[in-house]
Amino acid sequence: MQQTDPTPTARPAAAPTGLSPSRAGDFMTCPLLYRLRVIDRLPEPPSAAATRGTLVHAVLERLFDHPPADRTPERARGLLAPQWERLLGERPELAELFPDEPAKLAGWLGDAEQLVEKWFRLEDPTRLHPVERELYVQTALASGLLLRGYIDRVDVAPSGEVRLVDYKTGRAPSRDFEGKAMFQMKFYALVVWRWKGVLPKRLQLVYLGGGGDVVTYDPDEADLLAVERKLEALWEAISAAVASGEFPATRNRLCDWCDHKASCPEFGGTPPPYPLPLATLTNPRKES
Numbered sequence: 001m002q003q004t005d006p007t008p009t010a011r012p013a014a015a016p017t018g019l020s021p022s023r024a025g026d027f028m029t030c031p032l033l034y035r036l037r038v039i040d041r042l043p044e045p046p047s048a049a050a051t052r053g054t055l056v057h058a059v060l061e062r063l064f065d066h067p068p069a070d071r072t073p074e075r076a077r078g079l080l081a082p083q084w085e086r087l088l089g090e091r092p093e094l095a096e097l098f099p100d101e102p103a104k105l106a107g108w109l110g111d112a113e114q115l116v117e118k119w120f121r122l123e124d125p126t127r128l129h130p131v132e133r134e135l136y137v138q139t140a141l142a143s144g145l146l147l148r149g150y151i152d153r154v155d156v157a158p159s160g161e162v163r164l165v166d167y168k169t170g171r172a173p174s175r176d177f178e179g180k181a182m183f184q185m186k187f188y189a190l191v192v193w194r195w196k197g198v199l200p201k202r203l204q205l206v207y208l209g210g211g212g213d214v215v216t217y218d219p220d221e222a223d224l225l226a227v228e229r230k231l232e233a234l235w236e237a238i239s240a241a242v243a244s245g246e247f248p249a250t251r252n253r254l255c256d257w258c259d260h261k262a263s264c265p266e267f268g269g270t271p272p273p274y275p276l277p278l279a280t281l282t283n284p285r286k287e288s
């Protein structure tokens with residue numbers, strides 16, 4: 001989803017106060033990336049791809065404001081321009097993406113439109129009755145570790161069974177990376193389970209990129225307990241890194257899109273001086 005964490009902007013450095021799926025993924029992928037985003041809070045310029053994802057999410061969210069029979073492709077297409085205007089109003093810096101380039105903006109909006117249209121081939125919104133959209137969830141585990149994030153859509157069946165849904169504007173991953181993608185959904189399921197005492201019946205990833213795909217998984221308690229243990233271990237590793245200031249750069253397949261190469265030794269850059277007092281935050285969860 002698009003709002004798991006806001007895009008980092010220039011803000012004072014701070015110790016981490018909890019985990020979201022995105023930032024957990026950052027640390028697992030590259031500890032230095034996690035540091036630069038969460039602790040140094042280095043700004044990142046808006047990207048056309050991420051902003052298109054935000055726009056598509058906004059359209060799919062707002063479509064459910066309308067009665068089922070009105071949730072048509074035409075209605076969704078009609079939401080694109082007003083939602084883009086709303087985003088521009090909230091984040092004027094997005095105008096930098098298309099400076100005096102109306103053709104580029106039109107092409108970008110056309111790509112967003114195609115993603116929205118593809119969604120209608122994967123799900124039928126006239127038959128869906130979400131109880132929540134863009135739901136902010138947060139819970140503290142027994143250890144005190146704070147987990148948080150946004151769930152794109154929550155559906156509840158007449159039987160009471162809960163389905164958590166997340167939209168992805170990229171293409172579905174290969175089988176090798178499916179588990180990594182579903183980790184985010186298991187994270188949300190754990191938060192809902194610990195927060196509301198309800199074990200979601202189904203987790204669903206809706207991929208709008210490529211040919212479009214829907215990937216589902218039905219978790220059980222053992223799955224979520226395993227995720228809980230993994231997150232606790234991850235938080236211990238983050239706590240140790242915060243205390244030591246050691247966040248190694250780890251080359252990975254996402255480096256090509258990383259905004260922080262100038263601060264990354266793997267690309268000849270130098271990280272800024274570590275902004276936190278060393279060894280003073282052996283248990284940063286207490287700071288949350």
Ligand code: SF4
Pocket residue numbers: 030032033249250251252254255258259260261264265266267
């Ligand atoms: S360029 Fe790659 S290795 Fe360097 S900080 Fe970014 S993700 Fe990490």
